[in-house]
Structures are given as structure tokens and as C-alpha cells.
Amino acid sequence: MVATPVVSPDSVKDYYESLKPFWHPVMPAAELNDVPVAHADLLDTPLAITRLNGELVALSDVCRHFQAQLSLGAVRRVEGHGECLMCPYHGWTYTNDGRCVDIPQMMPGRTIPESARVDSYRVQEMYGLIWVCLADEPARDIPHLPNLGAPGFLPGPLRTYAPWVSSAPRVIMAALDDTHGAWVHNGLVGDRSHPEPPDHRVSRNGWDLVVDFTMWQPNNATIADDEARETLREVAITTTVGIPNTIHFTIRALDSDERVTLIWQAVCPAQYNRTLIFWGSARNYDLDQPAWDPEFEKLQDTLREQDRCVVESQKPWLLPPFWTKVELPMRPADLPLIEYQRWLQELGIVTDI
Ligand code: FES
Ligand code: FE
Numbered sequence: 001m002v003a004t005p006v007v008s009p010d011s012v013k014d015y016y017e018s019l020k021p022f023w024h025p026v027m028p029a030a031e032l033n034d035v036p037v038a039h040a041d042l043l044d045t046p047l048a049i050t051r052l053n054g055e056l057v058a059l060s061d062v063c064r065h066f067q068a069q070l071s072l073g074a075v076r077r078v079e080g081h082g083e084c085l086m087c088p089y090h091g092w093t094y095t096n097d098g099r100c101v102d103i104p105q106m107m108p109g110r111t112i113p114e115s116a117r118v119d120s121y122r123v124q125e126m127y128g129l130i131w132v133c134l135a136d137e138p139a140r141d142i143p144h145l146p147n148l149g150a151p152g153f154l155p156g157p158l159r160t161y162a163p164w165v166s167s168a169p170r171v172i173m174a175a176l177d178d179t180h181g182a183w184v185h186n187g188l189v190g191d192r193s194h195p196e197p198p199d200h201r202v203s204r205n206g207w208d209l210v211v212d213f214t215m216w217q218p219n220n221a222t223i224a225d226d227e228a229r230e231t232l233r234e235v236a237i238t239t240t241v242g243i244p245n246t247i248h249f250t251i252r253a254l255d256s257d258e259r260v261t262l263i264w265q266a267v268c269p270a271q272y273n274r275t276l277i278f279w280g281s282a283r284n285y286d287l288d289q290p291a292w293d294p295e296f297e298k299l300q301d302t303l304r305e306q307d308r309c310v311v312e313s314q315k316p317w318l319l320p321p322f323w324t325k326v327e328l329p330m331r332p333a334d335l336p337l338i339e340y341q342r343w344l345q346e347l348g349i350v351t352d353i
Contacts, residue, residue, distance in 0.1 A: 007316045007353055012272045014351040015167070015318055016043040021139035022244055023122075025129040025266045025278050026058075028158055032130075037085060039071035041270040042132055047121070049130055050075060052083040057096040058123035058132045063087040064100060064116050078102050094118060128158045129266060129278055140207045143242020145264045146250065148282035153262065156293055161277040161304055165312045168245050168269035169319050169344055171277060174307045175247045175265055176239060176340055178213060179333050184306050188299065189217050191232055197333035209241040209343060211336045214254065241340055244349055245269065259285040273317040277304070319350045326353075 026040035026047060037050035039061055046061035048071040061071050068089035078084045078093055081101050086093040093102040100116035122133040127145050148155035164171055174180075179197045181190025198213035219231040234254045241247045248264035261283050268276040279300065319341060320326035329338050344350045 007272070007318050011318060011351040011353050014348065015272050018348040018351065019043055019168070019244065019269055021133070021135040021137070023124070023131045023133045023138055023140075023142045024245060025127075025268050025276075026132050027130050027268075028160060028278065029125045029128055029130050030158075036075045037071050037073065039069065040130075040132070040268075041274075043134060043269055044271050045134060047071075047132060048073075048085060049123070049132075050085055052085065052096045055096055056123050056125055056130065057085070058121040058130075059085060059094060059096075059098050060119040060121075062118065063089065063092060064118055065090060065092050065103075070094070070118070092116070096120065127264075127266070127280065140243075143207065143246040143266075145242070145246060145248050145266065145280070146262045146282075148262060148264075148280050150282070152284050152287075153260075153282040154284075154287050154290075155282040156280070156296065159279040159297070159300070161279065161308075163270055163274040163276050164308050165273055165317070166275055166314065167272055167317045167319065168267045168275045169341070169349065170311055170314055170317065171267050171275045172241060172245060172247055172265075173319075173337050173340060174311045175249075176211070176241060176336050177334075178211070178215065178237070178239070178336060180310075181215075181217075184310055185303055187218060188303060188306075191216055191218055194232075200332070200336055202336050202339045204339075204343070207243050209243065209336070209340055211237075211239040211241075213237055213239075239336070243343055244347070257285065259283070279304070316353055318353065319344065320353050321345060321350050324353065 024042050026042050031038050032051060037048055040047045040049055048059045048061040050057050061069050063070055068087055070085055070087050073086045073088040075083050076086045078101050081095050084093045084095050091104040092100050094100050098118045098120035100112055103112055124131045126142050131142050182192050182195045186192045194216045198215045200211050200213035202211050214234055214236045216232045217235050219233045236252045236254055238250045246266045251261040253259040263281045266278045270276055341350060
């Protein structure tokens, strides 16, 4: 038996460094509608997210003076600089590029030292989320996600799931894994009488890993629909992983009504063992039944909860490299997972343990 390895501090550090050149979602943009400044964690880096002079800003959430949390502060105007972010402790105030431009306690005639600054990071708003890149130069653009508001589609609400105690790759792999449905989600989106692996085709397309397959799923669209659960329908699924941390699905029913469901999931590696999930969906059917949405959401919440229990049980939280033989992926059933992990290893995201 192979013992479960312990993740070393060095491998955690390597994991964070390897993910820094990518854009990561850190919070729904709507959160800034309620508060002027919000806190987020990304790769163990605390962030203060705010809007200053109409511009989205991501600063280190650690004041240069005595380390207080800037996100507990407020936005205030400083002459010549417009809106700035003020620390709650002694009022040191920072511009959108992290420069301190006001120290209320400073004696007249003294100038603010050059070192009085905090790090500022690249930040963008897309798909209803705020994305941050901690590196100077991003390795790639924010991954493409399907337009949930496309003509003929009814988008569901953006959902945020509380952090799972696991790493981002394990959370993405739980969604990419197309053979667990018969076991973890039997009667919902999988069927125990069809445990055979799909005939998946896996390919790389730019920065995306694309998987096509067909499978049988219970005919129910909602968790409440017990009658429909008794029958099965064949669906064609295209799964696209935006390396490293987004995944989206186009699920097309192969019977006459051509129902299409779009789902995307983008995950935030807050820490190596703490991963937030942002989740969006849309459908091109039952457009006149908005009352159906809560049932659909209940189904999705149930599926996420079923997955969470299993994923949090997987140790170590960071993926062990293939060479350790800690895990035993099987071909062809686990081909999408093998190809995803292979890509992450090439990027150094799967590190020694
Ligand atoms: Fe921020 Fe003192 S700790 S102003
Ligand atoms: Fe699942």
C-alpha cells in the first residue's frame, strides 16, 4: 500500500508560483455594489478590491504602516489624486497604483517615503466576476466562457459556493471526471446501470482542453422530478477546460426536443487547500417557466454537495505527480483527467510532494 504523502511547504510555494501567471476569479463583481471595498484571497495573497475614480483596483490588503487590513478602511478623496483607499488604523491613504499619498501623522515639511506603498495587481471584470493576475505578465487571457445571455437562452443566477477544502485542480477534475456520475450522482445526472466510461475524445485547442462524448442520463431536469428520473435520455456533451481553472459544458439532448444546457464553473485558488467555486448556467428550453429555476438550482446545489464530500476526502490536497504512483488513473476511463494532469505537470502546477 502507498502511504498518503504529506504536502511540503516547498511544494505549496511552487504551486502558488506556478499559478501566478494566470488570471483567477476572486469574487462576483456584484459584491462591490454593496460595499466600497471588499477582501479576497488569491494564492494566499490577501487582496483589497475596490473601485477608485471609476477604475477597478486590486491592492495588497496589508497596510505598509502596521499591517492592518486596508479592506476594513474606506474610500476618500485626496486633493490631486481623487478617490483613494484609506487604512482604518491611522489613515494612511493609497492611490490605485499602491502609492501612499497621505500620512495624517507626518510632520510638516517631510515627504512621504518612496517605500510607503503596497503592491497593486492586474484586475478585470468579466462574466460577472472580478479576475486578478498576480504576475506582471499574464501567461494567457481570461479563458473564454459561454455567453449565458445568448439569444434563445435563459441565464440562471451566478452562484458562489463556499470554499472547498481542496486544491483548484482537484475541484476542476471533479467536474471533468465523466465516470463518477453513476456513483456519486446516481439518479440525478448519472445512472448506476450505465457505469461504462464514455467514448471520450480528448484534444488540445490553444490553451483549452476539449472533451467530447455522449452518455445516458436520467431524463429529469430537476431534483423534484421523480417520474422523469425513471427514464433515460442520451446527451452529447462537450467539456472545455480553460487551463488551468475554468471548465464549461455544452449539454445537448439527442432526442427530438434538442434541449441545450450551458454550464460554466470558474474556481479561485484562495489557498492551496481552499478553493471557491463560481458557477453559471443557462438553458434554451422552458423559457416561460422561471418558477422552475429554484428546482434547477436545488439540483445543482445537491450535485455540488455530493461532489464536495468526495473531493475533500482526496489527500493530499495538491495533486501528486504521476511518477509518485500515489494514484492509479485508468485508460480509457480516466483519459480526460490524465490529459489535464499531464498539461498541469508541463506547467509546473503539479509539483513534487
Ligand atoms: Fe495602516 Fe497604520 S496600519 S495606517
Ligand atoms: Fe460530480
